[in-house]
């Protein structure tokens with residue numbers, strides 16, 4: 431079997447068309463959705479991610495501004511910038527690009543973002559809401575993975591989903607979202623014994639483990655859906671994911687590539703979360 435490629439870039443383009451219509455409807459009500467991205471320091475990969483996020487906003491007519499602070503910015507300076515953005519009624523979403531320089535307390539910074547503007551869904555209110563199945567901002571990557579599965583018509587109810595990776599940004603919220611969709615979920619991580627024994631039992635395998643090509647074809651159940659959240663630069667300059675794409679596509683039924691899979695979906699869901707916030711503003715005003 432050769433798997434069908436889950437083209438996240440194409441799905442994200444399709445979603446953006448719908449988002450642009452929502453921006454137009456908001457404009458008619460006198461509201462321009464706005465996202466502020468805060469970047470501290472000069473991490474090259476973070477700069478690229480932030481640029482992509484800002485460009486995506488502009489592509490649908492959403493306002494975005496990037497606040498760049500130097501690598502030597504103090505925690506107080508970052509908190510002051512967030513306080514200003516919290517108080518700006520024209521800003522619907524605030525995202526602080528992670529990781530932050532080591533001298534800044536990431537937790538303190540994330541918790542300083544107003545809960546209603548936390549479009550990353552990283553604040554404890556939003557983390558709690560997801561775990562209780564109540565409304566709140568859902569982190570962009572897991573929300574994007576589920577949107578991708580929905581788009582492909584994968585009926586999650588009753589399937590065995592295996593998530594590899596237990597990060598706060600991806601693995602843990604991913605496991606909760608899949609549970610909320612009635613999948614039976616196994617959450618694996620770096621200390622899991624015999625990882626392959628678990629992954630081979632997955633109908634849906636979501637990998638966010640941080641090891642280039644660590645998932646080989648022998649770790650995939652025939653016919654499984656493989657979603658690859660990893661992204662790594664290889665020695666020859668090309669990108670690859672946590673799964674060995676060429677090998678796994680011979681076993682899986684659906685597989686997301688890297689690049690062009692989950693990455694564009696993450697950005698699309700950032701737009702979705704910001705639009706959700708702007709639409710709530712429209713109801714309030």
Ligand code: GUN
Nearest residue numbers: 525526527528529550570
């Ligand atoms: N760094 C890597 N992924 C993310 C993300 O989803 N949000 C933020 N804010 N920083 C990140």
